[in-house]
Amino acid sequence: MIRPILRYGEQVLHQPAAPVTDITEDIQQLIDDMVQTMYAAPGIGLAATQVGVPLRIFVVDVSGGHNLADLIAFINPQLVEADGVQYEDEGCLSVPGFNATVARPTRAVVKGLARDGREQVREGTGLLARCFQHELDHLDGTLFVDRLRGLQKTLIVRKIKKLSRSGKW
Numbered sequence: 001m002i003r004p005i006l007r008y009g010e011q012v013l014h015q016p017a018a019p020v021t022d023i024t025e026d027i028q029q030l031i032d033d034m035v036q037t038m039y040a041a042p043g044i045g046l047a048a049t050q051v052g053v054p055l056r057i058f059v060v061d062v063s064g065g066h067n068l069a070d071l072i073a074f075i076n077p078q079l080v081e082a083d084g085v086q087y088e089d090e091g092c093l094s095v096p097g098f099n100a101t102v103a104r105p106t107r108a109v110v111k112g113l114a115r116d117g118r119e120q121v122r123e124g125t126g127l128l129a130r131c132f133q134h135e136l137d138h139l140d141g142t143l144f145v146d147r148l149r150g151l152q153k154t155l156i157v158r159k160i161k162k163l164s165r166s167g168k169w
Protein backbone atom coordinates (compact mmCIF):
# COMPACT_ATOMS: atom_id res chain seq x y z
CA MET A 1 0.00 0.00 0.00
CA ILE A 2 1.30 3.42 -0.92
CA ARG A 3 1.29 5.67 2.14
CA PRO A 4 1.09 9.45 2.10
CA ILE A 5 4.49 11.14 2.49
CA LEU A 6 4.64 13.83 5.16
CA ARG A 7 6.13 17.20 4.33
CA TYR A 8 8.54 19.53 6.08
CA GLY A 9 6.75 21.09 9.04
CA GLU A 10 4.91 17.96 10.20
CA GLN A 11 5.88 17.06 13.75
CA VAL A 12 6.99 13.44 13.22
CA LEU A 13 9.62 14.52 10.68
CA HIS A 14 11.32 16.79 13.17
CA GLN A 15 11.63 14.41 16.11
CA PRO A 16 14.02 11.50 16.72
CA ALA A 17 12.48 8.09 16.00
CA ALA A 18 12.44 5.20 18.49
CA PRO A 19 14.24 1.87 18.01
CA VAL A 20 12.20 -1.11 16.82
CA THR A 21 11.96 -3.63 19.67
CA ASP A 22 10.18 -6.45 17.86
CA ILE A 23 10.04 -7.21 14.12
CA THR A 24 6.33 -8.00 13.91
CA GLU A 25 4.00 -8.56 10.96
CA ASP A 26 3.10 -4.87 11.20
CA ILE A 27 6.77 -3.95 10.77
CA GLN A 28 7.03 -6.23 7.71
CA GLN A 29 3.93 -4.58 6.27
CA LEU A 30 5.36 -1.15 7.01
CA ILE A 31 8.59 -2.02 5.15
CA ASP A 32 6.63 -3.36 2.15
CA ASP A 33 4.60 -0.17 2.11
CA MET A 34 7.71 1.99 2.40
CA VAL A 35 9.34 0.24 -0.56
CA GLN A 36 6.18 0.64 -2.62
CA THR A 37 5.82 4.30 -1.59
CA MET A 38 9.48 5.02 -2.41
CA TYR A 39 9.20 3.51 -5.90
CA ALA A 40 5.89 5.22 -6.61
CA ALA A 41 7.15 8.67 -5.59
CA PRO A 42 9.68 7.97 -7.27
CA GLY A 43 12.60 8.22 -4.89
CA ILE A 44 15.78 6.40 -3.92
CA GLY A 45 15.27 6.40 -0.16
CA LEU A 46 12.53 6.67 2.43
CA ALA A 47 12.52 6.75 6.22
CA ALA A 48 9.61 5.53 8.36
CA THR A 49 9.21 9.03 9.83
CA GLN A 50 8.31 10.24 6.33
CA VAL A 51 5.19 8.09 6.37
CA GLY A 52 4.38 9.21 9.91
CA VAL A 53 5.80 6.23 11.80
CA PRO A 54 8.33 7.31 14.45
CA LEU A 55 10.47 4.15 14.27
CA ARG A 56 14.09 3.65 13.21
CA ILE A 57 13.60 2.05 9.78
CA PHE A 58 14.65 3.17 6.32
CA VAL A 59 14.71 1.73 2.82
CA VAL A 60 17.02 2.77 -0.02
CA ASP A 61 17.51 1.75 -3.64
CA VAL A 62 19.96 3.89 -5.58
CA SER A 63 18.95 2.07 -8.79
CA GLY A 64 15.38 3.35 -8.38
CA GLY A 65 13.98 -0.18 -8.75
CA HIS A 66 16.12 -1.26 -11.70
CA ASN A 67 18.36 -3.61 -9.79
CA LEU A 68 16.83 -5.83 -7.11
CA ALA A 69 20.17 -6.20 -5.31
CA ASP A 70 20.23 -2.45 -4.64
CA LEU A 71 17.12 -2.54 -2.45
CA ILE A 72 18.23 -2.32 1.17
CA ALA A 73 15.97 -2.16 4.23
CA PHE A 74 17.53 -1.24 7.57
CA ILE A 75 16.02 -1.60 11.02
CA ASN A 76 17.74 0.26 13.88
CA PRO A 77 20.61 1.40 11.64
CA GLN A 78 23.73 3.03 13.06
CA LEU A 79 26.53 4.83 11.29
CA VAL A 80 29.73 2.99 12.16
CA GLU A 81 32.19 4.62 9.75
CA ALA A 82 32.22 7.70 7.55
CA ASP A 83 35.05 9.25 5.57
CA GLY A 84 35.63 12.01 3.11
CA VAL A 85 33.31 14.74 1.96
CA GLN A 86 31.26 15.18 -1.22
CA TYR A 87 29.17 18.15 -2.29
CA GLU A 88 26.21 17.27 -4.49
CA ASP A 89 22.73 18.51 -5.13
CA GLU A 90 20.25 16.83 -2.82
CA GLY A 91 16.49 16.71 -2.49
CA CYS A 92 13.93 14.96 -0.30
CA LEU A 93 10.46 13.53 -0.89
CA SER A 94 9.35 15.48 2.21
CA VAL A 95 10.63 18.75 0.73
CA PRO A 96 9.28 18.51 -2.84
CA GLY A 97 10.42 21.14 -5.30
CA PHE A 98 13.57 22.12 -3.42
CA ASN A 99 17.18 21.09 -3.91
CA ALA A 100 20.44 22.26 -2.40
CA THR A 101 24.07 21.29 -2.22
CA VAL A 102 24.69 19.32 0.96
CA ALA A 103 28.05 18.12 2.32
CA ARG A 104 28.04 14.36 2.89
CA PRO A 105 30.69 11.70 3.41
CA THR A 106 32.00 9.93 0.30
CA ARG A 107 31.92 6.62 2.15
CA ALA A 108 29.61 5.44 4.91
CA VAL A 109 29.26 2.10 6.68
CA VAL A 110 25.94 1.32 8.32
CA LYS A 111 25.21 -1.48 10.75
CA GLY A 112 21.74 -2.61 11.79
CA LEU A 113 19.19 -5.33 11.25
CA ALA A 114 17.86 -6.63 7.96
CA ARG A 115 14.11 -7.25 7.78
CA ASP A 116 14.62 -10.92 8.70
CA GLY A 117 16.14 -9.73 11.99
CA ARG A 118 19.69 -10.68 11.12
CA GLU A 119 22.49 -8.20 11.61
CA GLN A 120 23.73 -6.59 8.41
CA VAL A 121 26.61 -4.25 7.66
CA ARG A 122 26.54 -2.30 4.40
CA GLU A 123 29.16 -0.06 2.91
CA GLY A 124 28.10 2.75 0.63
CA THR A 125 30.22 5.04 -1.52
CA GLY A 126 29.16 8.02 -3.60
CA LEU A 127 25.39 8.22 -3.98
CA LEU A 128 24.71 5.34 -1.58
CA ALA A 129 26.87 6.96 1.13
CA ARG A 130 24.87 10.19 0.63
CA CYS A 131 21.62 8.26 0.76
CA PHE A 132 22.58 6.42 3.96
CA GLN A 133 23.47 9.67 5.69
CA HIS A 134 20.28 11.39 4.47
CA GLU A 135 18.07 8.56 5.78
CA LEU A 136 19.94 8.26 9.09
CA ASP A 137 19.39 12.00 9.52
CA HIS A 138 15.63 11.46 9.06
CA LEU A 139 15.63 9.02 11.97
CA ASP A 140 17.15 11.74 14.14
CA GLY A 141 14.53 14.27 13.02
CA THR A 142 16.94 16.11 10.70
CA LEU A 143 16.06 17.07 7.14
CA PHE A 144 18.57 18.25 4.53
CA VAL A 145 17.24 21.77 4.96
CA ASP A 146 18.45 21.67 8.58
CA ARG A 147 21.97 20.98 7.28
CA LEU A 148 22.01 24.18 5.26
CA ARG A 149 23.18 27.51 6.55
CA GLY A 150 22.58 31.18 6.01
CA LEU A 151 20.63 32.55 3.11
CA GLN A 152 20.15 29.19 1.38
CA LYS A 153 18.29 27.82 4.40
CA THR A 154 16.37 31.04 5.06
CA LEU A 155 15.11 31.18 1.47
CA ILE A 156 13.84 27.58 1.43
CA VAL A 157 12.16 27.86 4.84
CA ARG A 158 10.56 31.15 3.84
CA LYS A 159 9.20 29.69 0.59
CA ILE A 160 7.81 26.64 2.43
CA LYS A 161 6.09 28.89 4.98
CA LYS A 162 4.60 30.93 2.18
CA LEU A 163 3.32 27.77 0.45
CA SER A 164 1.89 26.53 3.78
CA ARG A 165 0.05 29.77 4.38
CA SER A 166 -1.58 29.58 0.97
CA GLY A 167 -2.48 25.91 1.49
CA LYS A 168 -0.16 24.69 -1.28
CA TRP A 169 2.16 22.62 0.94
Ligand SMILES: [Zn+2]
Residues within 6 Å of the ligand: 091, 092, 093, 094, 134, 138
Ligand atom coordinates in the same frame (compact mmCIF):
# COMPACT_ATOMS: atom_id res chain seq x y z
ZN1 LIG B 1 14.48 12.72 2.75
